[in-house]
Amino acid sequence: xxxxxxxxxxxxxxxxxxxxxxxxxxxxxxxxxxxxxxxxxxxxxxxxxxxxxxxxxxxxxxxxxxxxxxxxxxxxxxxxxxxxxxxxxxxxxxxxxxxxxxxxxxxxxxxxxxxxxxxxxxxxxxxxxxxxxx
Amino acid sequence: xxxxxxxxxxxxxxxxxxxxxxxxxxxxxxxxxxxxxxxxxxxxxxxxxxxxxxxxxxxxxxxxxxxxxxxxxxxxxxxxxxxxxxxxxxxxxxxxxxxxxxxxxxxxxxxxxxxxxxxxxxxxxxxxxxxxxx
Amino acid sequence: xxxxxxxxxxxxxxxxxxxxxxxxxxxxxxxxxxxxxxxxxxxxxxxxxxxxxxxxxxxxxxxxxxxxxxxxxxxxxxxxxxxxxxxxxxxxxxxxxxxxxxxxxxxxxxxxxxxxxxxxxxxxxxxxxxxxxx
Amino acid sequence: xxxxxxxxxxxxxxxxxxxxxxxxxxxxxxxxxxxxxxxxxxxxxxxxxxxxxxxxxxxxxxxxxxxxxxxxxxxxxxxxxxxxxxxxxxxxxxxxxxxxxxxxxxxxxxxxxxxxxxxxxxxxxxxxxxxxxx
Numbered sequence: 195x196x197x198x199x200x201x202x203x204x205x206x207x208x209x210x211x212x213x214x215x216x217x218x219x220x221x222x223x224x225x226x227x228x229x230x231x232x233x234x235x236x237x238x239x240x241x242x243x244x245x246x247x248x249x250x251x252x253x254x255x256x257x258x259x260x261x262x263x264x265x266x267x268x269x270x271x272x273x274x275x276x277x278x279x280x281x282x283x284x285x286x287x288x289x290x291x292x293x294x295x296x297x298x299x300x301x302x303x304x305x306x307x308x309x310x311x312x313x314x315x316x317x318x319x320x321x322x323x324x325x326x327x328x
Numbered sequence: 329x330x331x332x333x334x335x336x337x338x339x340x341x342x343x344x345x346x347x348x349x350x351x352x353x354x355x356x357x358x359x360x361x362x363x364x365x366x367x368x369x370x371x372x373x374x375x376x377x378x379x380x381x382x383x384x385x386x387x388x389x390x391x392x393x394x395x396x397x398x399x400x401x402x403x404x405x406x407x408x409x410x411x412x413x414x415x416x417x418x419x420x421x422x423x424x425x426x427x428x429x430x431x432x433x434x435x436x437x438x439x440x441x442x443x444x445x446x447x448x449x450x451x452x453x454x455x456x457x458x459x460x461x462x
Numbered sequence: 463x464x465x466x467x468x469x470x471x472x473x474x475x476x477x478x479x480x481x482x483x484x485x486x487x488x489x490x491x492x493x494x495x496x497x498x499x500x501x502x503x504x505x506x507x508x509x510x511x512x513x514x515x516x517x518x519x520x521x522x523x524x525x526x527x528x529x530x531x532x533x534x535x536x537x538x539x540x541x542x543x544x545x546x547x548x549x550x551x552x553x554x555x556x557x558x559x560x561x562x563x564x565x566x567x568x569x570x571x572x573x574x575x576x577x578x579x580x581x582x583x584x585x586x587x588x589x590x591x592x593x594x595x596x
Numbered sequence: 597x598x599x600x601x602x603x604x605x606x607x608x609x610x611x612x613x614x615x616x617x618x619x620x621x622x623x624x625x626x627x628x629x630x631x632x633x634x635x636x637x638x639x640x641x642x643x644x645x646x647x648x649x650x651x652x653x654x655x656x657x658x659x660x661x662x663x664x665x666x667x668x669x670x671x672x673x674x675x676x677x678x679x680x681x682x683x684x685x686x687x688x689x690x691x692x693x694x695x696x697x698x699x700x701x702x703x704x705x706x707x708x709x710x711x712x713x714x715x716x717x718x719x720x721x722x723x724x725x726x727x728x729x730x
Contacts, residue, residue, distance in 0.1 A: 213338050248656055252653075254652075383522070384520050384522075471611065528610055
């Protein structure tokens with residue numbers, strides 16, 4: 195389920211726009227939700243599968259303001275040997291206007307912080323995740 | 329040493345004032361600094377002395393804004409059997425105007441989360457901390 | 463409607479507990495929701511009725527952790543000549559365990575930052591707000 | 597001057613690492629400092645020159661932890677017709693280990709939010725900013 199968030203005064207900054215750093219929390223919320231909807235997150239955590247973000251490329255298309263209701267959409271981008279890309283978008287619920295487009299690349303590390311190879315069941319799990327809806 | 333912080337746009341909210349939640353981070357910064365200046369924090373952490381805040385009573389006297397330089401002042405309030413109160417103040421560096429007055433009550437817990445009695449060396453450590461300067 | 467929030471990793475700190483400052487955001491969310499449910503907030507903002515928090519007294523009863531689902535409950539405390547107290551509680555949705563109890567005192571200021579007297583229609587609006595449910 | 601920040605518990609998350617969103621605040625701090633060191637920021641703000649970030653590309657090289665002292669380094673990347681890129685790096689003060697590498701692209705907008713052409717004095721101002729030190 196895509197998170198819906200009503201923008202409040204405390205999300206915004208001097209310019210009355212949602213602050214850059216805050217969007218990263220909204221995007222993180224979207225990724226947890228996506229993982230939760232398509233994986234057994236608790237089992238993964240118990241098995242010491244850690245998610246380490248290695249890159250975020252985020253474009254700020256237009257500024258969200260107090261009282262806007264936003265939707266965070268997330269979907270699978272591509273899967274490499276050790277890394278996964280999630281594609282994300284934050285839009286206005288009423289108008290569909292795009293606030294944010296973002297690619298987040300992460301690896302699955304073991305307890306020692308070493309990236310695991312994405313193969314077998316682990317890879318299958320990710321392949322179950324749908325692409326970002328248009 | 330009292331933390332000095334220059335207020336930036338990302339600290340402020342819709343009203344162009346520093347947001348309430350942010351002040352709690354500034355106050356936490358002041359407390360770490362105070363502890364660091366008067367205790368061997370690393371040794372305490374290694375010995376599983378955990379600081380758990382149980383109450384914060386914070387008064388917002390006037391709003392800090394972008395470009396203000398603030399100083400966070402902290403000092404010992406009173407020491408009970410298991411709890412300590414730190415008194416804190418956030419002021420404008422140039423004018424001395426008061427933004428925040430706050431009391432923070434915390435306990436020292438062991439690894440299981442149980443409060444330790446404040447006696448002996450542990451109590452002495454806290455008694456070394458000076459009161460909040462006027 | 464009482465906000466429900468699922469605690470995520472980014473809400474928590476070194477101790478794996480929700481950080482103190484974050485609770486203030488959760489409480490602010492609860493207050494906006496309460497006001498929205500019982501007042502015409504947009505009209506108030508258009509009329510330059512500003513909400514200025516003057517004191518928060520927050521007790522940390524037990525620590526919320528990742529994956530907990532919390533509920534923020536808010537209700538009317540007392541109304542003075544120029545100030546209003548909201549009583550708030552954050553509990554675990556499943557178990558009812560109490561994480562936070564908090565009193566928030568605020569004033570309604572005009573565009574110049576001067577507190578308005580709470581009388582007439584303005585006072586009636588606040589008297590419509592129910593007390594914190596037990 | 598490059599900002600120096602001591603990492604505290606409240607900067608870190610469940611994994612005991614500085615949280616992704618927090619790094620964006622550190623980088624914003626670095627950019628303000630860079631601008632302040634090389635421009636008359638107050639004059640620019642009075643003249644309605646607004647800084648709008650349009651893209652951040654941030655790579656997380658290794659995780660900063662509590663008690664680390666970090667330095668945020670920032671420098672001029674390239675200047676386009678309407679956009680400027682700042683290159684930034686966050687390193688460990690003692691060891692020089694790299695935590696973050698980031699490119700931030702922004703435009704200068706007028707009061708209506710339209711990008712200004714970077715030419716004349718405005719462009720000169722940016723050309724005075726040194727490149728990111730190696």
